[in-house]
Amino acid sequence: MATNITWHPNLTYTERSELRKQNGATIWLTGLSASGKSTIACALEQLLLKVGVSAYRLDGDNVRFGLNKDLGFSEKDRNENIRRISEVSKLFADSCTIAISSFISPYRIDRDSARALHRDGHLKFIEVFVDVPLEVAEQRDPKGLYKKAREGVIKDFTGISAPYEAPENAEIHLNTEKQSVEECAQQIFEYLKKDSII
Known part of the structure; x- marks a missing residue:
């Protein structure tokens, strides 16, 4: 660990929020592969941008092309993957941008750590459980991953x-077996409005 480092403060979150005329938050989508997380995240990002809200999607596959390309899929690597993306999401939220983080993030302790990191920074963290029965996810299997796993x-x-x-107390629970992508994105959007984030 580095010891010869110093934190350099600049604008406070409140000052940045007033200047940008926007609040920041992290929307954390978690669920099985093929549950619909990335598709919903894309739809939500577009929905927010269309109404002038600054948002950026962080996707489980996409970050493994760069930031996390040195990580595999062991439990230890999955933990580190989520630790890193939790920090990146926090930076986006602190910049008064809506971070839309779409990760399987299978371990509750890692998601709880991401939440605690945001709470310690007085930043909003909204956990979204993208729920789908395993058999439905396997039927979808757009990348053929379940077949290879079997x-x-x-x-x-x-x-x-x-x-x-699975999350025990997610702020938002989506069922992609019964809800369309548009309905899911709209449900998150309405939550953000109701919670005065947008």
């Missing part, structure tokens, strides 16, 4: 050979 080609695959710990 065949033993992919090890440590969430829902098959690795656990998924």
Whole structure:
């Protein structure tokens, strides 16, 4: 760990919010692979941008092309993946941008740590459980990952050979077996309005 470092403060969150005329927050979408997280995140990002709200989508696959390209899918690497993205999401939220973080994030302790990081910074953290039965996710299987996991080609695959710990108290619960992408994005959008985030 680095020891010869100093935090350099500048604008406070309140000053930045007043200047940008916007609040920041992290919307954390969690759920099984093929639950619809990324599709909903894309729809929500577009919805927010169209009404002039600054938002940016952080996607589980996308960050592994750059920031987290050195990580695999062991439990230790998954923990580090979520730790890093929690910090990045916090930076976006602190900049008064809506961070839309779409990650399987299978372990409750990692999501709780992300929440605590935001709480310590007095920043909003909205957990969204993108819920779908495993059999429906397997039927969708757009990347063929479940098939490979069942065949033993992919090890440590969430829902098959690795656990998924569903949220117990998510702010928003979506059921993508019954709700459309548009309905899910709109439900999150309405929550943000009701909570005076936008």
